[in-house]
Amino acid sequence: MIKSFDDVLKKAGRLGIKKVAVACAEDKPVLEAIKGAKEKNIADAILVGDKEKILKILDELNMKEQDYQIVDEKNPKAAALKAVEFVSSKKANMVMKGLIDTASFLRAVLDKEIGLRTGKLMSHVAVFETEKFDRLLFMTDAAFNIAPDINAKVDILNNAVLMARAIGIDMPKVAPICAVEVVNPNMQATIDAAILTKMNDRGQIKNCIVDGPLALDNALSEEAAAHKNIKSEVAGKADIFLMSNIEAGNVFYKALTYASNCRNGGIVVGTAAPVILTSRADSFESKLNSIALAALTAHEIDK
């Protein structure tokens, strides 16, 4: 069973080394994570960007130039496109954002000719290891999809299921999270949750067990679920937390990150290959965790 980021890192290290293409790699915290990923046998890297600056940082970090393929491209947008192209042409398994703004990076990821579009919705999945729960919590979407309708939620859910299975949760339990655990026709989130559950019953959503509406407490905690007398295969044991809107997702992400003791990582899925989009505020550990999640997901996609 995969229950912690130690498990994730170990599993990723046993896959056979993957390759990550970094867009605008002249970024010290990103290169530190790249170094860590190599040391753990998770990923090699193609570093696209300002070669002079990249070499300087490699030197500072005691990383060997000959260990990496370096592609000199000073223009950030061109560098992003080149990094993405390494992935779409199968020379790398995943792409990572370096020192470039998110909008420009994503434009390259979604480029019509060489990008990583699949026709499905792109979504963000964050993974948390908390001190209070003995399993990894997959949460989506805190970053991209503002107010997803039912069709968007199906894509977001499927993206997270693919990723959870890649990490090692064969039949993930999915809780569409609402403010209450009953269907309230005045709360769209509860209606969508009921619909998703029935779509799962009917085999329209596969490879997982969906049950909602659930509130966060009774999705997280068996004790809270028992307190409310909820009979459900998912209540108290949810692996995937499907948030009803970006505000709820973002608050979940940040409440855990800032008010609890946790480890995390996250990637973008729904694309032809995983996309690593860490932010400056993320720790080294969180960036490394994200690379490991991406490596496992890439392995599953490439199967």
Place this chain on the structure above:
Amino acid sequence: MIKSFDDVLKKAGRLGIKKVAVACAEDKPVLEAIKGAKEKNIADAILVGDKEKILKILDELNMKEQDYQIVDEKNPKAAALKAVEFVSSKKANMVMKGLIDTASFLRAVLDKEIGLRTGKLMSHVAVFETEKFDRLLFMTDAAFNIAPDINAKVDILNNAVLMARAIGIDMPKVAPICAVEVVNPNMQATIDAAILTKMNDRGQIKNCIVDGPLALDNALSEEAAAHKNIKSEVAGKADIFLMSNIEAGNVFYKALTYASNCRNGGIVVGTAAPVILTSRADSFESKLNSIALAALTAHEIDK
């Protein structure tokens, strides 16, 4: 400065004892909290409900019958109305839910003749003492208002400001919480946040400092705010977290309660007197904290 529930309990104990009317008081966990409130000199109680059952529980808890006014009313709805009437007729300062379903209890609270309506919106405010932040966090609304529009948000904000001031935060800093800290015309929450901020600038919202949009991290943490170069009197120091919808509020509440180490309490405001609406899952401590918050708020309203 009031920074913890110890401070809140001490301050409430110094006010002069208040009186709480309990609807359907035949509920052991509620009576335990009532006992604690009396011991801390915060509140006496009028116990409305099934007298026989109430006396039995008082005995179990070593509470003295003569310390309480007991009103025998076995019908739950009639008991709720009687408890509310003690408050609207100024014989008690606040009302608390006992062994009765929430909907029936609230119907009594909102009764047109003897209820506690004010013409303002009723809202729930939760208060958290966390292990990571050295101040109390007021969060609203995780319970009542599903998708408040801008007018509703003004009422919800004013309700929380009145309460925060009653607890001892003279000029509370209010952060309307969004998924991002920039105005994004595709995200209604960020538009509302900008509007509320300007209404505060123009003196339409008083007795507080509002600044938003902010995301949860940069409202909570000065470090996160500095990371994003946000210049704001509220960023990193927010007292009141105005959530954009019930899902975001509920997730904040439950992420703190279930995934972090915290103490909490909460009351309903916007009514003529505070309403204590704890749930069975709440701890003794949380119920007692809620009574103390209600006592302080009642004191402010009655000034």
